[in-house]
Amino acid sequence: MLKPLNTAAQLGYRTAFGLFELPMATAQKLIGIKRIAWMFLLPNLLIFGLFTFLPIILNFFYATSGGDAILLAHRPYVGTENFASLLSCTDYLDPNTCRRDVFWRAVYNTGWFVVLQVGFMVAFSLLTALILNRDIPWRGFFRSVFFYPVLLSPVVVALIWKWILQRYGLFNAGLEDVGLSSVDWLTDANWAFFWIIFVSIWAHMGFYTLILLAGLQAIPADVYEAAEMDGASRWRVFSKITMPLLMPTMIVVLVLSLIRAVQAFDEIFVLTGGGPGSATTLILQYIYETGFASRPQLFGLAAAASILMAVVLLVLTLLQLRVTRGQAEN
Amino acid sequence: MLWSFISRTRGRNRFDLTDWLTWGYLIFGMLLMFGPVLWVAMSSFKTDAALSEYPPSFLPLATQTAMVKGYDKPLPLYEITAGEHKGSVLAQIRRIGLNAQMVDPAHPDEKINVKIGDRQPKRELTFAWDNYSKLFKRFNFMRYFWNSVFITVVATVITVLFNSMAAFALAKYKFRGRMVVFLLIIATLMIPPTINLVPIYLVVNELGLVNTPWAVIWPAVATPTGVFLLRQYMLTIPDDLLDAARMDHASEWRVYWRIVLPLAAPAIAVLVIFSVMWRWNEFLWPLIVLNRSEQFTLQLALNAFQGDLQTSWSGLLAMTILTLLPITIVFAILQKNITAGIAQSGVK
Structure with missing residues (x-):
């Protein structure tokens, strides 16, 4: 049954790549073996240039021009006005006094979201990794259990929780069952914020658990055996051996999750739509709505906001490089 | 034991x-x-009536109904738990205050009054397959499914091809500018596409790709992750193998696809898994560049349905399950490879 399939696949593979045999061999004769490497790099570099490097430069042109035209030629130069408009506030601690109050709400929401989501997620991932690192039966199965939500699409994740948290949903039924009163979870500002953090931890912690688990398993067993011989307590083993040796992995996990949290969008957008009001609107949703979802499309403002976000991400990445280098020197 | x-x-x-x-x-x-x-x-297997029940039941239970002679609509069946008719199964005609007017399906002429507290709905396990079948009939599900499959498969094939070619050049040739190119590619790991949404949209728009699947496919096929992953793996393939083929007058292209690519299969498998996962679940970028509903991917269609007040939860839940099913099946089969691949490379 599989044999003809296999033969067909091989035939397809040979035909597809064989087609390029003649042009590539000719190119090799013309430009020589030394420079053929560039032929191999060409498609990838072309895509990179078009969709990564060029946009980085264009972003600055958008950020310094106004109007709602997408073509740069039709956009008047406005200098730093977009940045000035985003950053103009009488009191930076109170978003209501800012010209772009939704932007500042989004900035504060993102700040809180990043701190709480990353903090709790890394803590739970570490706890789960430590438990999965114990000598328990069905370890592979339990590892998959915690990893499974990572594979689900953000839209699916949001819909699953929306169904559970709705007014007449499972969660409220459970609460009424034990004598508590039900709550409109996603239309109460504070609870909605709690649930976007909860749901994004639920969806992503498996990934970080997996990385931390790999880090834990890389710690050589004889270190633990030596500590056991010395009669060290469990807490001492954890704080003096496990944590220091896990630190490099921990930094990777922290930085990866920070960078991801700053750009959180998908699940939250489907779960709460940024509401109620703008209580769960994060920075990327502000960019999406300013540039694409609302009319007129303020591309300049969106580009300026994304450059500000890029600065934050750059600082986080440099911080990571610095910390990892510092560790390598120790 | x-x-x-x-x-x-x-x-x-x-x-x-x-x-x-x-x-x-x-x-x-x-x-x-x-x-x-x-x-x-x-x-997702509950009928609309069962979905609006509160408190909800875990299993998809539905109240049984029966056609009774003399009544146009099927009447719900109840089991009588107390009173003189205890133990019998009656159909309810209507509720009047605290009493229910009921009828025995066997004797449709005789009306019986029962206190509403004395009866329990007669329910049984019913799977509402209709929730699923109406997705195919009314919601154009196959269209969205096909759009998602097309984008996922084509983008993955191009990603593997382009990334492996670049990785081969960077791993197996010594040429001027090699380090510069490599560092440039690695540097883009730090520039997430989310900060360039506006200008990428301009490029896609200028190329006339908006509202075509290619608008989703092209911008992300040159993944720095993929190039890095494959290059590191190809460095471990001994150069002697390549030189032996060159002795036999194989062209460089032949060396690439007959020797290096098959030997890099384990790393390519990891990249394929990632690429399928990224593309199947992608949301923000398709949301920006696909505006016509016939171009929607499954994720966009799901999002559009949940925002539409006309659609009922029953269809939405069935569609959610159908969307997560392919990924769940792939995971169940390949879970060891997936978790090992992610743990080794540290990317998602």
């Missing part, structure tokens, strides 16, 4: 407090991770 298996602990014989806590945590975790998905799966 089972107990001794579960209570197996490293070097110790006693099942102590930490073991209890471990198992408590694992079982709680299992409920928390699988429970919501299972709940939605069960709900």
